[in-house]
Amino acid sequence: MTNEHWGKVRDSLQQAVGQNNYRNWIEPLEFAELEDGVATFLVPTNFMSNWVERNFGDQILQHLVRSGAEVSRLVFAVPKLDKSPAATPDRATGARPVRAEGDDLPGALLDNRFTFDSFVVGKPNQLAHAAARRVAEGGPVTFNPLFLYGGVGLGKTHLMHAIAWDMRARDPSLKVVYLSAEQFMYRFVQALREKQMMDFKHLFRSVDVLMVDDVQFIAGKESTQEEFFHTFNALVDHNKQIILSADRAPGEIKDLEDRIRSRLQSGLVVDLHPTDYELRLGILQTKVARYREQYPELKIADGVLEFIAHRLTTNVRVLEGGLMRLFAFASLVGQEITLEKAQDALADILRMTDRKVTVEEIQRKVAEHYNIRMSDMVGPKRQRVVARPRQVAMWLAKELTTRSLPDIGRRFGGRDHTTVMHGVRRIGELIKTDSQIAEDVELLRRALEA
Numbered sequence: 001m002t003n004e005h006w007g008k009v010r011d012s013l014q015q016a017v018g019q020n021n022y023r024n025w026i027e028p029l030e031f032a033e034l035e036d037g038v039a040t041f042l043v044p045t046n047f048m049s050n051w052v053e054r055n056f057g058d059q060i061l062q063h064l065v066r067s068g069a070e071v072s073r074l075v076f077a078v079p080k081l082d083k084s085p086a087a088t089p090d091r092a093t094g095a096r097p098v099r100a101e102g103d104d105l106p107g108a109l110l111d112n113r114f115t116f117d118s119f120v121v122g123k124p125n126q127l128a129h130a131a132a133r134r135v136a137e138g139g140p141v142t143f144n145p146l147f148l149y150g151g152v153g154l155g156k157t158h159l160m161h162a163i164a165w166d167m168r169a170r171d172p173s174l175k176v177v178y179l180s181a182e183q184f185m186y187r188f189v190q191a192l193r194e195k196q197m198m199d200f201k202h203l204f205r206s207v208d209v210l211m212v213d214d215v216q217f218i219a220g221k222e223s224t225q226e227e228f229f230h231t232f233n234a235l236v237d238h239n240k241q242i243i244l245s246a247d248r249a250p251g252e253i254k255d256l257e258d259r260i261r262s263r264l265q266s267g268l269v270v271d272l273h274p275t276d277y278e279l280r281l282g283i284l285q286t287k288v289a290r291y292r293e294q295y296p297e298l299k300i301a302d303g304v305l306e307f308i309a310h311r312l313t314t315n316v317r318v319l320e321g322g323l324m325r326l327f328a329f330a331s332l333v334g335q336e337i338t339l340e341k342a343q344d345a346l347a348d349i350l351r352m353t354d355r356k357v358t359v360e361e362i363q364r365k366v367a368e369h370y371n372i373r374m375s376d377m378v379g380p381k382r383q384r385v386v387a388r389p390r391q392v393a394m395w396l397a398k399e400l401t402t403r404s405l406p407d408i409g410r411r412f413g414g415r416d417h418t419t420v421m422h423g424v425r426r427i428g429e430l431i432k433t434d435s436q437i438a439e440d441v442e443l444l445r446r447a448l449e450a
């Protein structure tokens with residue numbers, strides 16, 4: 001089967017499924033190959049893959065068979081846009097992956113949705129955003145490396161790609177290489193195996209900007225670390241910019257050689273904090289506005305975005321997934337998305353992200369972290385070594401559970417709700433001024449949400 005053949009089948013499907021469905025579900029399908037009766041199509045998201053398979057799979061198969069194609073089964077695969085060199089264009093979202101450099105250089109693909117324009121800035125990410133902007137401006141290398149870290153789906157990859165796009169736009173001759181630490185290791189091992197280390201070294205040392213995503217991956221991998229260290233030093237010596245990302249701060253990455261850890265910390269280390277309500281709402285509003293440019297008929301009732309921003313608090317990827325679901329829903333039913341419909345459409349995501357952490361778990365984790373007794377959490381002691389962890393636990397209880405202040409107070413040895421409120425406020429202030437507390441809280445939150 002050829003692309004042309006698929007084109008004809010697609011046209012016949014248009015009649016069968018209707019214009020709206022066609023535009024949303026069929027048109028974005030990219031025919032990849034037909035092998036042994038299995039036709040593979042590329043789709044932009046997992047959600048779409050499931051949906052198309054479930055709702056249109058049979059119809060597509062029938063139309064293909066009727067057209068004379070020797071197909072017995074369909075596969076809808078999602079290309080990994082940002083990580084896999086084999087990725088293909090994503091028509092539905094307009095994402096066109098582009099290599100970050102010339103063909104002879106190593107590196108992964110850049111996602112053209114990940115630009116500064118599409119990055120919504122709020123308190124939790126403003127520092128990381130400002131640093132990324134600064135580095136993207138080029139000029140004398142100021143922070144080297146720029147080390148971005150934060151939890152899953154908070155925009156690290158987005159910012160790195162945005163820097164790469166910006167730098168390339170400013171100076172197309174710059175050799176900007178973006179790749180994951182895993183790809184770096186893969187290249188390195190391959191070079192070792194094929195006895196092409198000289199080429200490998202030359203290749204990586206000839207770049208102007210090196211971006212390595214998820215560097216925590218090299219923890220425990222000694223020879224990769226060693227090579228990374230040499231590459232790093234060579235580039236820094238030549239004043240070339242390095243940008244790294246990880247899911248935690250350099251100091252928290254275990255099994256990393258000290259000299260590497262200190263290298264990672266030698267530039268600017270900035271973190272992306274978990275999103276807050278305002279940022280989530282801003283992201284949702286921005287994405288809806290963009291979607292409307294293409295589909296002006298989209299109608300969302302007041303309060304729906306606020307509801308999602310309030311309930312889907314895990315990470316931006318989940319938030320986007322929820323929104324995609326709503327868009328799909330809206331295009332299928334062709335009606336305004338009311339709060340009720342949104343709750344329906346997102347029921348499973350909402351259930352999944354419902355906070356299930358208990359106050360007791362929080363107390364236990366915090367006690368463990370600060371090395372105090374569980375009984376001190378609920379006991380009367382007022383010394384700071386005990387009182388501060390207790391306040392941290394109160395803050396986490398407020399953030400991660402739906403319990404009221406009086407209820408939390410009861411679980412902390414029958415304390416009054418004003419005591420809880422005071423504790424929660426105090427930690428809220430300290431997070432802004434005391435980096436140790438901020439780090440503790442962040443670590444504990446991640447451990448509890450994991």
Ligand SMILES: Nc1ncnc2c1ncn2[C@@H]1O[C@H](COP(=O)(O)OP(=O)(O)OP(=O)(O)O)[C@@H](O)[C@H]1O
Nearest residue numbers: 118119120151152153154155156157158283316317
């Ligand atoms: N501030 C933001 N504004 C707009 N979109 C955002 C923002 N932050 C994250 N996103 C979007 O959320 C998704 C996840 O972001 P990204 O892939 O950059 O996360 P990450 O921090 O690299 O996560 P991981 O550790 O899983 O790789 C992307 O689609 C990205 O565009």
